[in-house]
Amino acid sequence: MNHMDMGGVCNLEIKISDQALSWFKDEVELKEGDTVKFQAKYGGYSPIHEGFSLAFQINEKPDELFTKTEKDGITFFIDTTDAWYFKGYDLIVQFNEELEEVAYDYKKVS
Secondary structure: OOOOOEOOEOOOOEEEOHHHHHHHHHHOOOOOOOEEEEEEEEOOOOOOOOOEEEEEEEOOOOOOEEEEEEEOOEEEEEEHHHHHHHOOEEEEEEEEOOOOEEEEEEEEOO
């Protein structure tokens, strides 16, 4: 599935809700074969890293793949360069109905 061990960072899963997948398809116009790269970004807010937030890039090729998940033919992934940001957490991507955009949650891995 998607559990690659890189320097003590392991067992990270990316979980995409059906509503979030629909948002990516409708608002970002993703289709089968497209990719979404999640990456750390300086600035903004994150409940797990002060001074950083999460961003995504469309249709970038993985450089050094850390983890990935596929849903409806769309690949969602994280490269090893951003693995530090997620250390100890699964990434949960959901849809926030009030804001009408995707929202990120982090589930502590035991």
